[in-house]
Amino acid sequence: MALFEFSRFDGTQPFRPQSADQLFDQLADLLTHYGEDVLEQLRDIAEERADVIEQLVRRGYLDRDREGRFSVTPRGLRRIQTKALEALFQTGRADVAGRHPTTLRGPGEARLEETRPYRFGDPAANLNLTETLRNAIRRRRGKPPIRIAEEDLVVFDTEYHTNCATAVLLDMSGSMNRFGKYAAAKRVALALQALVRGRYREDTLHFVGFYSFASPLSERELLLSAPKPVSIFDPRVHLRIPLQTPDRFVPQHFTNIQAGLAFARRLLTRSPARNKQIIVITDGEPTAHVEGQDLLLIYPPSERTARVTLAEARRCARAGIHVAAFALVEDYFYLGLVNFVQQLAQVAGGVAAYCNAQDLGNLVVESFVGGRHRRRPL
Secondary structure, three states: OOOOOOOOOOOOOOOOOOOHHHHHHHHHHHHHHHOOHHHHHHHHOOOOOHHHHHHHHHHOOEEEOOOOOEEEOHHHHHHHHHHHHHHHOOHHHOOOOOOEEEEEEEEEEEEEEEEEEOOOOOOHHHEOHHHHHHHHHHHOOOOOOOOOOHHHOEEEEEEEEEOEEEEEEEEOOHHHHHHHHHHHHHHHHHHHHHHHHHOOOOOEEEEEEEOOOEEEOOHHHHHHOOOOOOOOOOOOEEEEEEOOOOOOOOOOOOOOHHHHHHHHHHHHHOOOOOEEEEEEEEOOOOOEEEEOOEEEEEEOOOHHHHHHHHHHHHHHHHOOOEEEEEEEOOOHHHHHHHHHHHHHHHHHOOEEEEEOHHHHHHHHHHHHHHOOOOOOOO
């Protein structure tokens, strides 16, 4: 246990105020947990803590409009993403910028030490001049003139690299507020953004939040997002809500994995990337789904909703999309969730894993990187 001794400050003791970087990192932690409400509260205390806030504005981490509303600048967003990545693993030991390697050989950008005979269409930049000249000399037995023939040509082999389109589905249902689960999932998402920007620059990365519905999340929206507040506390719920009535109150805190998968599938089918994958992060079985023009909210989780959700997972598999599902499990009450994500992975031909919030990061990053060491046939 740490011991502290307090005494009156007389001006002789060294005083080291927090840097703007440290202050912003603390603010970023609050944003990760509580979302946009933090910026609203910052506005309320702007006059009281003007010196602190001014540091963050001068440093370029925060911006303030004419009405006094604060926003995180692109520089601040990049710092949050980078810090999230560093928290997962040491970025100093990461590989140089590149794309996802495969065991396939082909016209790639990563030159290997191995060589092979030239084939029509190989780039001239990959020509191994030393081996090519050696072959020409050997063929002429050292006698001049030395002329290079096609059979003398040798090129460096290259490793084929793929680009990948990924959609990360984040559960924004009400239960994600507990045990720091949504904050952990958000940190993983922010880390993936930094990873893609730094190493897999030709990839595309989408984020979709799913709750009673599903919607895309931009980088800024992701940072400011939070789980939907619970608005119904009944032990049993069975609601059918027509989607054609936009003014009607709709509880937002249910878990519509079907809508998330369908939205992600539509995003990824438009992508020209060879590899496509969906990463689902959830803490509950599905409790919402769409039938025709109606939204159904059913709690406790029903076989009906599970069946519709699994049917959408099959559509993703038929579209050539790899699905990885991660269940955030905190206690034994989550046995049904574990069973569901295993079914989800089985029907989609993907993978499933269950873990607590603290272990989520490494598992998702391993799946993100390892799930794309393949090339779909032309």
